Amino acid sequence: MSTHRDHLAQSPTIPKVLTLPVGLVPSGVRTAALIQILNRVFAPELREGELDFLDGHVMRIGVDDARLEFRLTLAGTQIKAAPHGAASDLSIDGTVYDFLLLATRREDPDTLFFNRRLRLGGSTELGLYVKNFLDSVELEGRLGPLLKLMNCATDLLGRFGR
Template identity: 45%
Template sequence: MLKRKKWLLYGADRVLPLVRRVPFVVQRLALQQALNRCLAEPLRDGEFDLLRGRWLCLRIPDLGLCWYLSRSRDGLQIAERAEADVTISGNWREFLLLASRQEDPDTLFFRRRLVIEGDTELGLTLKNLIDSLDPDVLPAWLWRNLERAGKGLAAG
């Protein structure tokens, strides 16, 4: 089983950087639809309203990816470029550990594996918001796979 996990991580390291070759319009469409569907309840409850008129830059340097997110009346919107109020950056493995709850967010930030730049108050509020989201807001199949991938990564 350990060999399989290592093989999957090796494959992910090779395949994920190819996402940067996908035209941005396709990335935006896929991400906006996925985020707005998966986060429909927190969006409806106003939990992401702190991003109205503000931009969060998510940067994943090892993949060469960068997206700007803001809250519009239709949900989260993604742009290729914007004036970021806050930037959260880190390698894909750190974001996977965060999303799958395999590592404490404070540890990831304290050890500078994830970095907040710009409006740190907004960044910390977003970090706490993401950490407080109930995994039940995600489709069960997505949470299961995120958790499985995160556990595989955490196991080394």
């Protein structure tokens, strides 16, 4: 049976020295930055109601090697921070590398979830909605220079991550 430790051993992980500065940034600031990016990137889908499945639900995103956690929900047509201490309906956990693989489309969501590189917990139905949404959205044209930066980070982690 695969454990959390086994998962980290098979994925390149961000060196701990790089996680220290991120840890100094208050979680509210990190969450606000992520929310701003997500709202901008997913603006068309938010307007069209394609993320309505998150309405009234809390999704927790855990980035294991960076020791980060985000709790998000949908309020109207915007992704927002979930109230502090809110229980999550769905959790998605993985390493920086695995989330970069997903964001850059180097791996499809099915492969990452099936191989337990990204792990889902909580509501299976909500998890399927998220996975199908991520699988259907075309991000390449929206990310611009951010995509190039994420590809470089993915290459670096793949080569030098522990």
